[in-house]
Amino acid sequence: MIVDDDADFVLVARELLEGEGITVVGAASTGAQACSTCRQFHPDVALVDVNLGPESGLDVACLLAGQAGAEPPRVILISGSAGDSFAGMIADSPAVSFLPKERLSGMAIRAILARAASAAPPAQRDSR
Numbered sequence: 001m002i003v004d005d006d007a008d009f010v011l012v013a014r015e016l017l018e019g020e021g022i023t024v025v026g027a028a029s030t031g032a033q034a035c036s037t038c039r040q041f042h043p044d045v046a047l048v049d050v051n052l053g054p055e056s057g058l059d060v061a062c063l064l065a066g067q068a069g070a071e072p073p074r075v076i077l078i079s080g081s082a083g084d085s086f087a088g089m090i091a092d093s094p095a096v097s098f099l100p101k102e103r104l105s106g107m108a109i110r111a112i113l114a115r116a117a118s119a120a121p122p123a124q125r126d127s128r
Contacts (some may be wrong), residue, residue, distance in 0.1 A: 001043040001073065003060060005029040005053040013047070013104060020106030029053070031060040038064055038073060045109065046073040048095070051081070058093050065094035076112055078104065 002010050002024060014024045025041040028034040030053070034046065046064055050057040061075040075095040082100065090098045096116040099108055 001025055001034070001037055001041065001046045002027045003029070003031075003034045003046055003052065003057070004049040004078070006049070009049075009101065013101075016104065017106055017109070022106045022109065031055050031063050034060055035063055035067060038067055039070075042070045043073045045113070046075050047078050047099075047104075047109075048075055050077050050079040050090075050098075058089055058095075061093050061095050074113065074116060076109065 002013055004010050004013070004027070007029070010027045010029075014027065017024055025043050026037040028037045034048070037043075038046065046061075048057045048060050048064070052060060057077055057079075061077060064075055065072050072094075075093075077090055077093070077095045077098045078101050079098070080101045087098075097112040099112065
């Protein structure tokens with residue numbers, strides 16, 4: 001799932017990722033839409049823009065992580081800005097990583113997920 005308020009970026013990112021074998025089950029431009037999409041499609045991963053219009057992508061990451069019911073998605077925060085400027089906030093969030101938009105690719109997402117899986121406690125590694 002892609003959560004970004006830039007419709008052009010969502011279209012380009014979806015085309016890029018689907019061309020690299022990643023299924024994009026939905027898109028949202030607000031936190032409320034992201035929660036609804038998450039409940040409907042149960043994505044494995046949510047790419048969440050840090051600067052989500054009037055909302056904070058960090059807040060949306062917390063909303064998604066706190067969803068009751070199904071397993072929450074692994075959140076990867078994305079931005080057109082360098083991650084250095086908000087590295088501390090990202091580290092304190094439930095996101096598994098940060099990925100600059102210009103480096104977005106299926107390979108980059110798979111690498112992040114592999115690192116996150118190897119860093120997770122054994123019980124969590126087996127659950128996803």
